[in-house]
Amino acid sequence: MKKFFHILLKIIKWAAVILLVAAIFSALYNLTLPSESETTEYLLADQKAYIIEMDHLRRTAGNDVWPGWGDQSVPVIVYNESYAFLIGYPDPPDGWLKMPSGEFRGTSWQKVQNDEINGERYYRQPLPDPHITPENFTVKVGDRWVLTMQTKEYAAVSFYNGFRNELPPILSAVFPYRLFWNLLMGTAENYIAGMAHEAFHAHQGMLVPDRLAQAENAARLSSDYPWHKPENAAGWEEEIDRSVWSPLRTLSIVPYLRFNRRPDSGIMKPGNSISGGSWMKSEGRLNARAKAASIMEGCFRPFCLTVMYPNGSQMLLIIMSIWINCLKKL
Template identity: 40%
Template structure:
């Protein structure tokens, strides 16, 4: 190769990828100019949002009891909201004003009004304008005597996710970051949105079926400030624990499962001892796994149940623009198992969503009747797992 040709080769090697990168950045910046920054019609519920809610209620009523006994038949209204309005669905009778945060008991919001021109399951849809800075949040609340799930509309969820990311980025990246791609990865279908609605509805079920346990578990967030998140050894042990759980859930040999569950419990005991976790921190782990881990389990398990051939989606689901009849469950399951070990350094309770969910799936395999005890006071997932392991070994 002559020197001139060599120079051209290196120029191409450097400038062609650079040009491609600049072109992609320019394309991303152009796409961002058209990004939606507010709900199109915030004062009403679009038909697609009503259809998602209809399919979620249909799904829970049809397969919810297969996920958790009693959940499918429970009367659990829902709130869906955007940046300016909250909408109350499937509420029996006329609702009292606002909603109550649980377990704090704080009253929020104002009077509910009937939403003109909209019906849901042959009932009125209620609406109220939200005061600045006030929203029901993604969790569960109470309206009168009823436990109600709460989740933002899919439209507002996508907008607010993009806005949250924008606020966290350095100024020079904000114009070119691929927000649409990111949001698409986070909420990639109507199926996933419906499963997120199930997550929050399971919190409502926890509150309804085990209020004292639910309230104590939610109040345990006060321990968050005292949990040793920065402890390097604890983080490393959490990573090993989560990796082991993910590998165990991939295991297809039923005969090995009890031994693997026993090893997990040993690893957990050793991790806590090495980090010198006090009893408050141990209970914090158990409570967050019960509260959020079980809700994550319900979120995934209702998707799995929906993917089975016997389930037929609601008629409303046929009009959803991005509904795949829950056929993406196996891909989602693989993603969850891949993500699990990465949660070891999460600066918050995200790891407990995964460790609790994993224990629930292990219990499904080892002790099919475990849900009968799971809402009892002082009974935690690891306790039920220890019982299942002892039972498999023939230990009284």
Template identity: 50%
Template sequence: MIKIIKIMFRLFFKTLMLLLFFVFSVIIILVITNINLPKQSKYQDHLDNEQKIYIAEFQNLQRSIGENVYPGWSAMKIPIIVYNEYFIFLIGYDKPPKGWFKVPQNIQLGGEWEIVDNDLFFGNSYYRQKTTDIKVVPENFVVKVGDRWVASLQTYEYSAVAFYNGFKEELPSVLKQIFPYRFFWKMIMGTPEDYISTLSHEAFHALQGESNEKKFNNAEFSNAQTDSYPWNNQSNIDGWNNEAKFLMLAYETSDDSLAKLYLNKFIEARDKRRELAHISDQCVLFEKQREWLEGTAKYAELSIGVEAAKSKKYTPFPQIKDFKKFNYYENRVIFFKKQINEISRNMNRQDENKFYYSGLIQSLILDRFDKNWKTKILIDNLYLEDLLRMIK
């Protein structure tokens, strides 16, 4: 018996030592890896070739596949702004007027645009201006340059740098040296398709703004309701949970009659939630406007990659085919399915993220029951929820 105990103790001790060795090794690897994390952009005053290819592939994707996602999107010539902590770059806009306008406030920011010397964007000049304050940049959204709507996003390189630096500031000191930054960044923006899809999201806002500027501006101004919205009201939380359940049931069933029954249940649950949680008329409009603005942009972001993967005719921008990480949008099909599985959880978050996903699932259901919803939704006072209420 004593001999058996000794053997078990030795096995336990060896296992413990192996486990400690493994943990220690991982910590050492993470520390060494984190020492080499970039703290600033390497390419500061011009765009590197990889960034140019990402933008060119988005332009190619939008021109080729955009119409499959939303009427008129392929025909739009959307200029692109990308920026790092040093410069703001403007592509696809010849002789741009000074600065840019923050929307919907219509505040002009920035200075004169200069042509980037000794560099071209695939045969064409592009522009830049120096960043004087990292807090005064176009941000990841959309702006106007002159009278044109322009999609705006951090460069791929700077988005990683900003993630690493920002995450470090949030972590306790003991974790800063060993947190797996690269792993989490890869989960967020690990492939070219991830970045291109994010750029597609912001470019879709340009379509919304150009198609109905008044509706776009009102939807963005509605953010003023964020502080007064009853995020933590239990009736509101329970109601959103019911809405997510019925929307998912409507989406998942192949029986149209049953799907319509679940949609009626969704409408009943939404009306009851607003009544029990005392949602004001302003906050009701806030919900609908954010679902329209961000939910349909989420829909476009996911759909354009799926359409590219499904298309037998789509040919990506030639140079992106050399990227080992580029997978011809096949990963977007998988990502789309994962996002569908995440809808209920995200609709129950107590922040604006819920509207991205409630708008997404409503858009997908409208694809099935109203082939003209994308045109209708540009009308001033018509929102996704309103169209669902019309389904009989």
């Protein structure tokens, strides 16, 4: 026993050393992360390649995803902290319309001098207010629907800066921002897929603008709902309890409901008895299921009651439901 604890302490010691070294390395690496875009006045070659490839994929494979999506001409707006750039729209009218509100934003579009994308000139306009941008969605320029998205470089900068401001100071210093960014959007493939996603919103606007507006208005109103008021929290806590935790508790007590009498007690009805070996295997399986259910509730129930309900909690509840169905099959 003494040898076991000695080995355990050594493992804990080395794990702590590894974590400390990793934290120091992460903190030093975070110092090299950019806090602003390196180039803002024009589009970099990589960004142009992303736009060209996204449009190529949409035109060649878009109709396989959704009939007609590949046939439409969809201009592109990408933006950074200083400028918005408009591609694929010669001689555009001023500004853009935020959708679905139709609010006019921006100023006139100016040709970018001495630069082009895929053999065509593109346009830009300054963004003096960081809170007024085309955002990642779709807008209208004149009467045309346009996909909008941050440049890949600026998307990374926004991600890093946003997390730095949200996390506590110590965690903010060591958090592996680059790793998480690469998992979410850091690869060229993920970024191009994100642009295609926004291009489909533009296609939705062309086909069914009323439905797109209804969906966006519903999403906007959900952010105004007083989720954290105690009376509302009590309501959705009851909903969570009924839909997730009650099934888990049922799984926890199943062994006691089904095996409250051993097969050798003589109480079970003829034809329903099972051999001792089978009973032991079934009991072990159900006890394992019960323990897993109990652990799930203990670990995740407090978290569900603290994260914001319409975002993190909903995703967590979906995961819980999947796990419950898996446990039922044990």
